Amino acid sequence: MSDIVASNETILVVGGGISGISAALEAAETGKRVILLEKNAYIGGRVTQLHKYFPKLCHPTCGMEINQRRAKTNPNLTILTLAEVTDIAGDKGDYSVKVTLKPRYVNNNCTACGKCSEAVDAEFDSEFNYGLNQRKGAYIAYNNAYPQTYVLDPRIIGTNDASKAKDACPVDAIDLDMQEETLVLKAGAVIWATGWRPYDANKIQPYGYDRFANVITNVEFERMNDLMGPTGGKVQRPSDGTEPKKIAFIQCAGSRDRNYLKHCSRICCMASLKQTHYVRENIDGGNSDIYFIDILAIDRFEDFYKKVQEDETVKFIKSKVAFITEGDNNNPILNGVDTEGYHRYAKEYDLVVLAIGMEPSVNADEFPVDIVLNEEGFIEMDEKNGGVFAAGCRSDALDVNRAVQSATASALRAVQVINQVSEAK
Numbered sequence: 418m419s420d421i422v423a424s425n426e427t428i429l430v431v432g433g434g435i436s437g438i439s440a441a442l443e444a445a446e447t448g449k450r451v452i453l454l455e456k457n458a459y460i461g462g463r464v465t466q467l468h469k470y471f472p473k474l475c476h477p478t479c480g481m482e483i484n485q486r487r488a489k490t491n492p493n494l495t496i497l498t499l500a501e502v503t504d505i506a507g508d509k510g511d512y513s514v515k516v517t518l519k520p521r522y523v524n525n526n527c528t529a530c531g532k533c534s535e536a537v538d539a540e541f542d543s544e545f546n547y548g549l550n551q552r553k554g555a556y557i558a559y560n561n562a563y564p565q566t567y568v569l570d571p572r573i574i575g576t577n578d579a580s581k582a583k584d585a586c587p588v589d590a591i592d593l594d595m596q597e598e599t600l601v602l603k604a605g606a607v608i609w610a611t612g613w614r615p616y617d618a619n620k621i622q623p624y625g626y627d628r629f630a631n632v633i634t635n636v637e638f639e640r641m642n643d644l645m646g647p648t649g650g651k652v653q654r655p656s657d658g659t660e661p662k663k664i665a666f667i668q669c670a671g672s673r674d675r676n677y678l679k680h681c682s683r684i685c686c687m688a689s690l691k692q693t694h695y696v697r698e699n700i701d702g703g704n705s706d707i708y709f710i711d712i713l714a715i716d717r718f719e720d721f722y723k724k725v726q727e728d729e730t731v732k733f734i735k736s737k738v739a740f741i742t743e744g745d746n747n748n749p750i751l752n753g754v755d756t757e758g759y760h761r762y763a764k765e766y767d768l769v770v771l772a773i774g775m776e777p778s779v780n781a782d783e784f785p786v787d788i789v790l791n792e793e794g795f796i797e798m799d800e801k802n803g804g805v806f807a808a809g810c811r812s813d814a815l816d817v818n819r820a821v822q823s824a825t826a827s828a829l830r831a832v833q834v835i836n837q838v839s840e841a842k
């Protein structure tokens with residue numbers, strides 16, 4: 418890795434989700450040198466874990482393929498996966514950034530044939546599928562992952578499985594001697610695009626996510642509906658593997674609540690409205706009930722909302738669910754008051770999907786540089802941040818469209834810094 422060229426005219430992008438990729442490509446396509454650092458073994462971030470995109474209901478892989486092609490053909494852009502920033506020193510126009518590169522144990526010879534995975538016995542919870550199934554100790558996160566290179570789980574290094582993977586590889590791609598490396602890269606500007614993580618549903622105790630098998634989250638529901646997902650696109654109750662017919666979506670699960678996540682993530686309403694389409698498409702005779710406080714379907718999303726309202730398989734109940742109990746057959750029972758008729762209800766479902774919100778993926782105390790954050794932990798736009806700019810969901814909870822707009826804006830700000838550095842030389 419010592420051949421990586423970086424100077425104070427380089428832009429460093431931290432986080433290779435849709436926002437980081439967009440910012441990196443926009444900056445690289447203006448002719449600037451850009452290095453994109455991603456902590457996972459693949460780029461794409463959380464959109465690669467979505468089944469379909471609202472509002473068009475297209476597959477996220479489509480937009481991702483266009484970005485992959487742009488990335489492959491741009492000589493100004495270097496992508497480093499399994500990379501994390503541990504320290505940033507210096508000032509706007511002149512940063513030194515310390516980066517840790519974890520070993521993949523697989524080199525560029527890899528043709529993604531999968532022979533290593535077949536040879537290995539050990540299995541671990543699949544992070545990509547939010548632990549809904551297991552993956553092998555030699556794996557590729559998902560079929561279209563970029564780079565198309567397998568990775569060995571560090572937990573199998575030193576075991577028989579590691580040797581079996583090496584022996585099975587027909588192109589000598591397994592390198593068990595790979596070590597962690599530390600790089601120090603120069604940069605003039607840094608774009609911070611580390612995105613979001615799902616709010617921890619275990620914290621919302623009244624909803625019993627930790628106790629009731631058939632209470633799941635919206636991100637898990639995305640994976641369940643994906644043909645390439647843990648159930649091959651079949652919606653199944655975790656308790657018994659049967660197909661649920663009566664499904665409830667609970668909006669603002671933990672969100673807009675001072676006990677949990679104070680902010681509104683803006684996308685959860687649209688995500689649930691989208692997921693009612695999954696119910697109609699994938700479950701014969703499936704019905705969706707949406708429990709909501711108010712539905713946020715801003716701008717052009719209003720049409721999408723209206724279409725779902727016209728769908729007779731979907732019912733809207735204006736109510737904040739108070740708590741969930743469990744009935745016979747592991748059926749979750751929703752308890753609360755319907756605020757339109759002030760009726761108490763205790764309604765039984767086959768499956769409950771919690772529309773949990775988005776929180777910043779890097780904790781405030783884990784930043785390797787001083788940065789101004791707002792109350793929710795998102796990066797503020799502030800002069801004090803110097804040449805460090807936030808992109809996408811690192812700046813706020815956003816849908817993809819807005820995340821990409823934010824990324825393009827941050828690319829422009831970073832390019833301006835590099836232009837100033839170049840002019841001063």
Ligand SMILES: Cc1cc2nc3c(=O)[nH]c(=O)nc-3n(C[C@H](O)[C@H](O)[C@H](O)COP(=O)(O)OP(=O)(O)OC[C@H]3O[C@@H](n4cnc5c(N)ncnc54)[C@H](O)[C@@H]3O)c2cc1C
Pocket residue numbers: 431432433434435436437454455456457460461462463464467469470471472500501502610611612613614635636639684688691773774775778779808809810811815816817818820
């Ligand atoms: C249930 C649900 C459904 C959704 N459906 C839609 C939809 O249909 N349409 C839509 O427009 N939006 C949807 N969204 C929102 C969409 O997922 C986000 O807009 C999008 O993921 C934002 O991308 P991002 O790049 O900003 O963040 P992320 O996707 O989170 O990417 C951040 C990247 O940074 C990496 N990273 C994190 N920390 C580090 C670190 N320290 N060092 C290096 N790399 C790091 C991560 O591994 C990741 O690759 C949905 C959200 C939810 C919760």
